[in-house]
Amino acid sequence: MRQATVYIDQEALQYNLNRVKQLAPSAKIVSMVKANAYGHGVKDCLAALSATDAFGVACLEEALEIRELGYHQPITLIEGVFSADEMQIVIDRDIEIVVHHQQQVDWLLQHKAHYNAKQLKVWVKLNSGMNRLGFKVPEIIDVINHLKAEGFTCVLAMHFANADAENHQLNEQQKNQFLHVKEACTPVLASCCNSAAIFKWPELNFDFVRPGIMLYGASPFADKSAYDLDLKPVMSFEAEIIALNHIQAGETVGYGSTFKAEQEMDIAIVSIGYGDGYPRAYPKQNYVAIDGQLTRVIGRVAMDMIAIDNTELKASLGTKVELWGKTRLVDDVADANGTIGYELLCRLSNRPDRVVLKK
Numbered sequence: 001m002r003q004a005t006v007y008i009d010q011e012a013l014q015y016n017l018n019r020v021k022q023l024a025p026s027a028k029i030v031s032m033v034k035a036n037a038y039g040h041g042v043k044d045c046l047a048a049l050s051a052t053d054a055f056g057v058a059c060l061e062e063a064l065e066i067r068e069l070g071y072h073q074p075i076t077l078i079e080g081v082f083s084a085d086e087m088q089i090v091i092d093r094d095i096e097i098v099v100h101h102q103q104q105v106d107w108l109l110q111h112k113a114h115y116n117a118k119q120l121k122v123w124v125k126l127n128s129g130m131n132r133l134g135f136k137v138p139e140i141i142d143v144i145n146h147l148k149a150e151g152f153t154c155v156l157a158m159h160f161a162n163a164d165a166e167n168h169q170l171n172e173q174q175k176n177q178f179l180h181v182k183e184a185c186t187p188v189l190a191s192c193c194n195s196a197a198i199f200k201w202p203e204l205n206f207d208f209v210r211p212g213i214m215l216y217g218a219s220p221f222a223d224k225s226a227y228d229l230d231l232k233p234v235m236s237f238e239a240e241i242i243a244l245n246h247i248q249a250g251e252t253v254g255y256g257s258t259f260k261a262e263q264e265m266d267i268a269i270v271s272i273g274y275g276d277g278y279p280r281a282y283p284k285q286n287y288v289a290i291d292g293q294l295t296r297v298i299g300r301v302a303m304d305m306i307a308i309d310n311t312e313l314k315a316s317l318g319t320k321v322e323l324w325g326k327t328r329l330v331d332d333v334a335d336a337n338g339t340i341g342y343e344l345l346c347r348l349s350n351r352p353d354r355v356v357l358k359k
């Protein structure tokens with residue numbers, strides 16, 4: 001059988017959740033489990049996240065999956081409902097919504113009695129300059145005050161466009177607008193921190209923090225690793241050596257013959273490729289790890305196979321190769337491929353086996 005396996009370490013997930021608690025002790029934690037828990041498998045992640053206060057997802061289907069798995073914590077639909085019909089379903093299943101445009105507010109008002117009877121909070125999104133979703137200032141102040149007058153419990157919500165950047169001017173603008181609206185709508189619950197903001201701005205933790213990537217043990221910052229942040233990688237992605245070759249100087253490897261050996265060398269072929277979700281782009285040299293030691297990927301990534309340099313390591317057939325995990329961090333693989341760890345984690349295919357390392 002072909003060996004390509006994704007291991008999910010539930011203890012690491014709990015460790016990272018605990019890191020959020022340390023960094024934001026007074027806030028409630030809305031664990032972001034959208035996109036199948038960032039590709040980790042929502043079922044196995046929920047089982048390890050029993051200490052969270054709530055969950056955040058991107059659409060109704062993802063929220064219903066959580067209810068079907070038997071979890072009763074609050075859930076926030078971060079983009080709200082996409083049609084009037086979804087309103088009744090969210091209320092029946094105790095799912096909280098974000099409202100970010102007037103149509104959603106109208107749908108909500110039509111269901112006022114039922115929504116409020118369930119004591120669901122409504123999250124009202126501020127567009128403070130990211131320009132994806134939300135009401136701008138000053139309109140948002142009227143929206144929140146109106147909803148409060150109609151008996152809703154409101155959470156002022158905002159998302160930073162550059163929380164991962166050291167000194168971006170938009171950060172100050174976004175913070176100032178958020179604080180202004182919070183003040184103007186007092187009393188109102190508030191939430192604006194994703195992983196990067198949780199690390200950077202403890203003073204903005206407020207009532208709810210919304211960690212995503214840090215829970216999975218990857219870094220939101222380009223210049224800090226998961227280990228720098230005291231996070232533990234949750235996913236390990238492994239394959240196996242399925243063939244060994246010895247090549248002479250001048251020989252090439254793989255499609256397009258892009259790698260040419262400068263001297264005699266040993267190479268190993270590993271059972272992984274873009275068909276599994278391993279990235280094919282290679283603007284920078286990429287590496288894999290064997291027994292905690294790095295070795296380079298050579299030539300092009302194919303659908304089912306890669307070649308690695310085996311000259312120094314002399315690994316044998318059947319040896320396990322870590323594509324990303326505890327030694328070769330997913331963020332470094334992403335960096336070598338011109339993307340971010342988030343994308344690599346989310347876009348694994350369903351071909352690798354999945355194994356849960358239980359707590």
Ligand SMILES: *Cc1c(COP(=O)(O)O)cnc(C)c1O
Pocket residue numbers: 032034078159193194195196210211212213214220
């Ligand atoms: C995905 C998401 C988050 C989590 O962001 P990370 O960078 O993964 O921590 C927080 N808030 C909102 C609204 C999101 O969509």
